[in-house]
Each structure stands twice: as C-alpha cells, then as structure tokens.
Amino acid sequence: MTVTSWKPAQLADLRECLELMTADGTVPGGVIAHGTLDGQPGFLTAGIVAPECGDARPGPDTVYDVASLTKVVATWPLIGSTGIDLDTPVSTFLPTVPAEAPGGKVTMGQILAHTTGLRADTRLDQYRNRSADLAALICGEDLIAEPGAGHRYINRGFILAGLLLAQDTGRRLNDLAAGLWTSLGMTSTAYGPISRSSQVAPTEQRLAGAPRLWGIPHDDNAALLGGVAGHAGVFTTAADLATYATALLAGHRDGTELGRWLARSIVPRAVIEPGIDRGLAWILAGDGRAVYHHGFTGTSLYLFPATGRYLAICTNAVYHHQDNRTALAPLRDVAIKVITAEP
Template identity: 50%
Template structure:
C-alpha cells in the first residue's frame, strides 16, 4: 500500500472514530469523511444515518449536504478568481468602478476587503428588517454605516460575500446560481447545485426551527440566503463528499489558491484570513494549510505542500445549534491533514 493511500485510510478512519461517539450519543445524525491526495487515492468513510426522515438510509459520498458557508469557497471564491483572471475585476478596485450607483460608504470598499472580511460592514446580516423595502439589496447593504475602518480589522461578515455574489451577477449579466452551475460542470461536479432539492434519502435534512414545524430539508438552512430565494454568495449551495473531493483537487493545483493564501490578514496567532480561506500554521515541519467551515456542520481542509485534502460533511444542526459541537473534530482534521506520517 502506498504512503498516500496509507495516509488517506488512516485519516478517514481517525475522523470516523471521532465522529462516531457524537452519532452514538444522538448529537449528530451521521456524516461522511473523504480523505485524499491530488492525483492519488481517495478514501471515504461514513457513520450514522442521513436523518430520521430518511429511515435507515446511511450517508455516503453521494449524499447531498447543505454546505452553508462553504458556499463562500466553493461558489463565490472560484468565480471571483475567474473574473480576476479574465481581467474583469481587480482585487483593489473600489466597487464604485463596477456599481457606481451604489451608495456610500459601501461603494468605496474593494473586492479584497470583502474577500478577507476586513470591509467593516455591519456584522449582523438581519435581512428581515428589509422586508417590504423596494430598494435593491446591494444598495441597502452599502448604505449601512461601517462599524470599523476598511482594511484594518478582521471580522467575519456574511454581508461581504453576499455583496460579492450580487457583484458577480451584475458583472456577468446572469444569476449567481447559473454562473456557479457552469463552473461546477466544467470541474466535473455533477452533484453540486443551489437549492431547492427534492426531499429524498440522498439529501440530508437540517433543522426544525420551531417545535412542530416541518424540518428544513432540501432548502437552504441559512435564513438570509432563504430570504434571497436560496441563491446567495455566502450560503445556499448543496454538495457531496465526492464532488468536494473533485473541487479540492482542482483548488490545490490552482494559482488562485496560492495567491489567496499569500494575501492574508491576522486573526489570531497561527491563523490568518486569506482571500476567503483561513490559513493556519500547523508546525515547523509542515507548510500552511487552508480551510473553511460551514455552520450546518461542513468543512474542507487543503494542504498545498502535500496535495492532501479532507472533506467533512454532517448535518450537525439537526438537533440544534451548538457551535462548539464539532470543534474537537475539526481540530483533529487540521492536525491529521498536516501529519507527515500515517495518522493511524
């Protein structure tokens, strides 16, 4: 067995073993882990079920999960990279160059500031307060007062990626979901799309927001993306472990990922925000890795030095919103990715 396959087998097993107790305790219905190397072996492990609504169906590499904020890196980030590569965008050009009708202060923000979460935009999405207002959403977002000076402070903000999604639609003259579909099909990602999806055992349900209410299933969990019809730059995409492995292999050899990891602002010691991705130092004998999480219980980790990747898909919000639930599992994924020897 090759060292690459040894690593993939051990990595998938380690994460499966860490996920299993959460499933046994009834805290997560189930999940899927895929570990692989660019051009090399790919190993998938799973445990639990898709959800009670799906009967005994077990998740596999073709089960579709709501990606939540992984949409930022799977849809918006590569589409921005393509626009930059084609000369349609410059990272440091203010939005006013493309959307001069937008109001201040948001019209003076740059694409780079939006990608790195340093825009200073209002940090609560809360689109419900815009209900009934006929003003276009991009204008409403840009008109809000900034809460910090642009480019100076990292603060995770969905509104920036929502603006980027709206910007892409204007730039290309097509809806964001159509642009993303075209990109995904070019990459060979045939199981990735925006919602809605038909309810089936191959689509993982998420949360029942109110007691007695139907569970969110096949439609986007994120409330702001739901208000936007399920199509947004920050959330709304659904995908499978198989498709995200394909995405990871393309991303790992992309100059856009290398540029995105170089252009970074500090978050905390050992972690910084690149263009969309978090960049983490994992030790003196390993290079920096890139990763991103989604609120529903999804993650993707990339190590350009070794060509390794890890995909973790769960519907962890099924039983409620516990933001700390997957912290140990995600930390294990990060260390496992950077382990130079077999993790098993």
Template identity: 35%
Template sequence: MRSELGAKIESEVQEALQADKMPGCVVAIARQGKVVYLQAFGNRRIEPSVEPMKVDTVFDMASLTKPIVTATSIMQLVEAGKVDLDAPVVQYLPEFRGEGKETITVRQLMIHVSGLTPDNALRDYDHGWSEAYAKICNLSLLSEPGKQFRYSDVGFLLLGEIVKRASAQPLDEYARQHIFQPLGMNETGFNPSAALQDRAVTTTQVEDVWLQGIVHDPRARRCGGVAGHAGLFSTAEDLLVYAQAMLDARSEVGALLQPHTLATMTKAYDAAGNVRGLGWDKRSAYSRNRGKTMSDAAYGHGGFTGTSLWIDPQLDLVVLFLSNRVHPNGKGSVNDLAGTIGTLAADACLADPAP
C-alpha cells in the same frame, strides 16, 4: 498514509456520535490525487424519521459557498479582466456608497476587513434580494475599512452581486457554467433537484416543515436560495473533484484557475491580525476545524451546518468533513472533531511509514 488512520478517525467519530455532537457525517480524505478514505457514519436524519447517512448524501454546505462559489467566481473574473481586486466596490455596485463605504475594495470584502456588520437584520430580507441589497447599501460601517477583522456574510452577499454584474449572469448560473459543469460536478449547485433533495440531509424545522434540500441559512432562503454567502449543496465526491482541481491548478492551466491566480487566492493575507486567503481561511479565529499539523500553505473553510474542507498543497492533502450538526435541535458541535480529523490526516502524511 499510515494504515491506522481509519481506525483513529472512526474512534473520534463514534465518540462524537455518542455525545450527540451530530446525527451523522461523511469523512473523505485524498492524498496525491487518490481518495484514501471515504466513510459515512450515523444518520442523515433522525426526525421525523430515521434515515442512515450514506457516502452519496447531499449536504447543505452553508458558508463553504463563500470560497467554492463566490470567491472562485471572483478570481475567474479577475483572470478575465472583469474584476480588479483593489478597485473600490462602488466601481461595480454604484449604489454602494455613503457612510465611508466608497473606499472599501473587493479584496477587503474577500478577507473580511471591510468594516461591514457580520449580518444585517433578518427582516431586511423579507421581500427578497432587491430590497435587501438596498438596505445593505444604506448600512453604516462598524469600523474603518482595513482596520478590523469581522467575518461578514454581508460582504459575501455583495461579492455575489459583483459576480452577477461583472459576468452578466446570476451567481448560480455563472457557477454552474464556469465551475461545476467544466469539472463534471453534476450533483453540486443551488436549489437542488427533487432527486438530489431526496438524498439530502435534514437540517432544521421551520414552521413545522423539516428542511431537506432547502437552504438552512434564513437570509439565503429569503433570497430564493441563491446568495454569495450560503446556499450551495454538494456531495463528498463532487467536493473532492473541486479540491483536486484546486491542487492541479498549482502547475497547470485547468478548468478552474490559472496557477498565478490560484497563488494569489490562497496565499497568506494579514486580515487585521488574522491570516486569511481570498475567500479562504488559513489561521484565524475561525480555524478550529483546521488540522493543527497542516502546513502554513493549507487553506480551508467551514460552514455553520457542520461542514469543513481543508486543502494542504504542501502535503498534497484534502480533508473533507460533512455533517448536519444543526439537526434536529441546532445544538450539535463539530468544529473540534473536524480539526482533530485534519490533524490525524496531516500526521499520517508526516509520519514515517510503519516498518
């Protein structure tokens, strides 16, 4: 990696802090299995009191829940022969039928071409997941399955339910047993402990209470903090462990996925004109947080709270950007910053070493 990378990242981050794009962030970069950059900037809260950001801060990962938890769980269940990507969803969720939904496949949910709405009404979740699930099963489609890319939280809520039915374990328990514990990710999961909550970023104020270690996403919050689309909390160090396990799975059968399963998950799929992996982004309308000079093999995802993870197997590179840009007023904006940092990191790999 080029030696000036750190100075360039710091300059970009300080500019964003001064422009109130976020209260603070943690940036981590790994190359060829080694952490080459890990730095905290700014604050993890500014209301109701100021607390500095630290590298061990716990973050609300928001939609990074989708690939790290839900999609990874689905792919493990595919390996185990318990889920077929091309089977109709109704095979696993018999209640999910009517209005043309019977033809939607698991794979179509994974690449967001199911035809489902992005989100159904928040009031549908007021009485918890069971009633919300019944309402989802009664939804009409907005387009024919496979015909249109429409990023959908609803689709990943259903995938979380498929994990539960196929594994006979709730999503959070399955992920803890089959993803986090085998990798030693002891500070990752849903509904973090009081000790982890104390180290968590503060996000939004809800009914005069500042959320800290309680999921920001209102639907996940109404589902008890566990959902297929949001709810995960983690730290930079733990996420680097996960990313390295994904890179290691290219050539060895590790704790996460077999090589052929990883290849299936992370290759390019045509999502009605967007390029997606299974649960991952590659090049789509949501790729502003992607490094422009990353290779075509790169895959990643972002989260509404201001989180982003990109893994480039061709460059053997991991770029992790974690912030709480929704604090204190929901007006922060970090996708461009995350993308710029990804570009700087990829360029540092591609450039000839300085003499």
C-alpha cells in the same frame, strides 16, 4: 510538491471521532472524504442521514447543505475566474451604489479577507418592503470599522460579492456557478432548493411539530434571496467536494488559472488569532500550509497543498444543535491535526 498518502492511523482517528459524535447524538451521521490529488478518494461514514430518511446511510452521494462552504465553492472561484480587480471599490461595479456611500469604498479584496468594516449582523429581513436596491442598502449602512483595519467575519460582504458577480457578468449567480461546477465534473452540486429524498440530509426544525428544513437553505438570509447567495445556499456531496479539492490541488501543482488563484489566495491577508490567518476567503493555519473553511451546518473542507492531501467533512449537525462551533470542535480539531501531521 511531494504527494503524501494518508496513514491508516490518521484515518482511524477521523473515523473514531465521527462515530463517537454520531453515537452521542452530536450528529445523525456523516461522511468524510479523504484523498490526494493523484488518487481516488476514500470515504468514512457513520450513522444515518436523518430519522426522516429511515435507514438510509450517508455516503459519497448524500447531499448536504454546506452553508458557508458556498463562499469557497461558488463565490471565491467565480471571482478568480472573472478577473475582477481586487483593489477597485465596489461602487465602480455596482451602479446603484454611490461612491460616497459608507460601503462604496469597500473592495473585493477586503470582502474576501473579511476586512470590509461592514456591519457584522446580516439580517436582510430588516430590508423587507424597502424599494431601494439590496446592494445600495447594504453599502448605505454605517461601517463598524475602517475598511482594511482588521478581521471580522462578515456574511454581508459575500452577499455583496454575489450581487457584484451577477452585475459584472450579466448572468445570475446560480448560472455562473453551475457552469463552473460542470466544467470541474461536480455533477451533484447546485444552489437550492432541491427535491427532498432519503439521500438529502435535513437540517433544523424551526418550530415544534413542524417539518424540518429539508432541501431548502438553512441560512435565513440565503432563503430570503431565493436560495441563491454569495455566502450560503449551495448543496453538494462529499464526492463532489473531493472532485473540487482534487482540481484545486492539481491546479496548484500545475499552475492552472484556478491553481494560480489558489496560490494567490493562501497568502495571509489578516490575522484572525495567533497562528490563524485569513487569506482570500480561506483560513490559513500552520504557517499557511493548511487551508480550510467551515460551514455552519456541519461541513468543512481542508487542503494541504504541500502534500496534495485533502479532507471534506459533510454532516448535518444543526439537526440537533445550534452551537456548532462547540459541538463540532472535536472532529474539526482532529481534522486539522491529521492533515498538518508530519508525513
């Protein structure tokens, strides 16, 4: 690995895009952390946290609901640290799931690679007033494809992974995650709900005239699970994401347990589209050189192990928009362009 610093022009492109998206109302504001594994992070900021927070400006310690970044900030590293066999059917770990259940033969490796064939719609609300165990309900549904047959992004798999982690370790998922984050020095990362303040970014207003979601998960299914789930529910800061990215990249260089897990996870497992693959949880681009994941609320984390560089984007884009893949595309396009640029 040759550690490569960020070029001023690359950071200027990121800043300009974030400022333009703030000015046109795509996001109230946001923070981008940038750095390398052997240096201190830098931060680009724009706009405000949200109108509810007055004049408060976003910064390294502003807390954001990171939505699906939960998959790679909580669930994925915990699976790596517990050493759960990726090829063993989930029914082996979950006593309430019969081996003959449609989802009983799904493996943790398939969950991480989004190749389970489980139903794509999450909709845990359909299980209200059902007495059966949630894992059994999820695995009892008919599959939409044969496990391992192809890629389809499925939150249900990571919900199941969170349940499996708790069952296998005998500890609650939020407790497991808190121990991990503490060990890495991520002092501002936690599952919600968290207290409202001017440094916690609100998200969506679900009903006209009602308060916005603020300090509680934007994801409906995470909320149904009390805010603690394998697919969503984590709140964190750009500073903590920089700490996490540094630990991953340094571990990859030094061959630590976490680094070996990252190396194993960035081998392509399934094709998402031409040029884009899925490893274990992570998305891989540029022949696997760039490693990243997004969160629906307006967050992203990018790693480039070959150069030791990272980017972490924190915004609350759902404050204004639900169609975030379109709204956030310009910033995400710039991010992947600059992190994969030749040194």
